[in-house]
Amino acid sequence: MKLYPLFADLSGRQVLVVGGGVVGERKVAALLEAGARVAVGAPDLTPALRGWAREGRVQWRSGRFEASWLDDVWLVIAATDDAALHRDIVALAEARHLFVNVVDDAEQSSFHVPAVIDRSPVTIAVSSGGHAPMLARLLRERLEVVIDPVVGSVATLLAQLRHRIRARIPDLALRRRFYERLLHGPVQSLLRRGQWALAEASAERLLDSVESTPSGSVVLLGAGPGDPGLLTLRGLRALNEADVILHDRLVSVEVLALARRDAERIEVAKQAGNHHTTQAQIHALMLEHASAGRRVVRLKGGDPFVFGRGGEELEFLRQHDIPYEVVPGITAALACAAYAGIPLTHRDHAQSVRLVTAHCKNSIDTLDWKALAQERQTLAVYMGNSELPLIQAQLLAHGRAAGTPFALIENGSRPEQRVVTGTLANLAEQATAHDVQSPALLILGEVAALAGSLGWFGRPPLGVTPALHAPSPKAAAA
Structure with missing residues (x-):
């Protein structure tokens, strides 16, 4: 990951846009929607920008760019057609430790404006690092179709219940399971129909029925030979539900990257001629984490039942009454x-x-x-x-x-x-x-x-x- 993704709270903060043309107008509109205080510096403005200036929504700094325009600014956007001016703005902004975006110039930009999917308060951003904005927009269009518009309402409901949920369910693993049950239950359907009170009541009932102790389990999951595209959909779901992942050395980093970010990853180094972790130790790790109520994924290269010692591991789990399932993988x-x-x-x-x-x-x-x-x-x-x-x-x-x-x-x-x-x-x-x-x-x-x-x-x-x-x-x- 070359760029660090960041969502900035610009509410009430000063942002400078240099350029009063159509591109500058688009940038200003998005900044105003985010609650920023926007100053526009340019000799002339589009009719829309002039109207916003008259209404007091933006401050117009008329004329050529001056270094003083950078005073008390948090971010800078350069949106003119003057490459030499852009270089001057970048140099002065960097000297003040200000982030600057130069429209259509990824190399000079220290931050990039992504394509945005707005499901407020949920915001999804897609960035190509400024190198292929049309690709980012195409991906955004595809995601717009997939992501339910009701997601924002779900987030609002969860925000209202958040403190009660944390107080009622202090255990992180159990809390995560509560959220999964809630999101796969009737709440989204009720919100989609505009029945907010019924959705809230459904969430309350689910919260009252939470178990006090989480039950652990193990999934034997085949990762395939390395291409993450060969992982099954059920396998992807298991990775995103896992609390702990015990993975072989030969499982590709691309497959591991599909797992939930906060899952604990433990490499058990099962590789031909290089067994740093014995099979008995792997058994002990599965038992330890499952007994503590965690959902364990035993992630194996290829398929767990084709030279993967999956049968031995199931026999061990059966002997210790640990719930398990097997998700096949594409064998090598x-x-x-x-x-x-x-x-x-x-x-x-x-x-x-x-x-x-x-x-x-x-x-x-x-x-x-x-x-x-x-x-x-x-x-x-x-x-x-x-x-x-x-x-x-x-x-x-x-x-x-x-x-x-x-x-x-x-x-x-x-x-x-x-x-x-x-x-x-x-x-x-x-x-x-x-x-x-x-x-x-x-x-x-x-x-x-x-x-x-x-x-x-x-x-x-x-x-x-x-x-x-x-x-x-x-x-x-x-």
């Missing part, structure tokens, strides 16, 4: 393959998919290598980056063809995604040559060759893209 095999342009199944090349972890509880040697080496199937190997030489040797030893295509997908679905391709014969060599790092998913099978022609996200594949051979007549007939 699906997402990473899709973002690399690789169909996991294909009528001509692969009729089945096997999901395999190379980071087994006991040993990688427990895998059924004979079954994994069978043709006309796709292997999706999780957490196998450190075991690629062994995977390569075992598959070759059990009959998988040396020319079988592979794709290693590093940071799948993220902006830094890389895809390395080749054949089973040079799998380990290619991974070393391109320094493939975790998290990386291995896709092995004929379909992996399609990454070269169907890839659509990020950079083109690195390494040698193997040819995709047509199936034999016998195989095609099978």
Whole structure:
């Protein structure tokens, strides 16, 4: 975030607008609506500004800009067509530690005027940092349609009840749940119909029925492979309801940014080969926070039930009578393959998919290598980056063809995604040559060759893209 968002109370405070044209008029109108005392400096004014000056709503400082105009001013807006004048205003304003906005000049501005959605007392501002005001306006137009006009009335009602709510519900977690129940209940519908008394009575009844002790719970939530757009709507709601988030290291910062700002975030560092937090410690954290009445989200990369030890965590929660639910996530095999342009199944090349972890509880040697080496199937190997030489040797030893295509997908679905391709014969060599790092998913099978022609996200594949051979007549007939 380059800019710090700020809502300023300008009521009764002096603001200077330099420029008496149409643009200056728009700025003055918005400032007057905010209750500011506005001075307009310009040789001439639009008819509307002249009228406001006659009515005493604005003060007109006639003539060319003077440094004395900045005396006792809180903010400055430069809205002329004189670039040299704007530079002088900026220099003088900064010397006095005044914030200045230069219309259509983001580089010289120390504050920017956003596009505003007014649901007083709720105000929603959209800013592009002054670089793309038309985009900000377009976003505002879209939000205007989505945000219910009754939001302002809801805020007014909550403001009236705020002190009673805080006194009745001192516990922050319980108070947050009260607000959620109120906002998802009939209050908004009643206000929308103009039935203020009934809405107030409904809120009062809900306040009187508040429990004295909050009950804790845990949500096992799949974060997907990294792209925040792949998080489910139910997952987004869980993140916004969470009091505590226990998240793996591999959960992307973009996904975490979707969570409620005041939720406590605890990294439990579950990453292949780098377990700073044991599974027993994670269990203990879930128990501690849920027992204290908090809503816990156990946020896992991918899907919690695909090599995510979600089953073990549910067993623990069940043993301790902690309420839970599971919100699936898009597992890496699906997402990473899709973002690399690789169909996991294909009528001509692969009729089945096997999901395999190379980071087994006991040993990688427990895998059924004979079954994994069978043709006309796709292997999706999780957490196998450190075991690629062994995977390569075992598959070759059990009959998988040396020319079988592979794709290693590093940071799948993220902006830094890389895809390395080749054949089973040079799998380990290619991974070393391109320094493939975790998290990386291995896709092995004929379909992996399609990454070269169907890839659509990020950079083109690195390494040698193997040819995709047509199936034999016998195989095609099978």
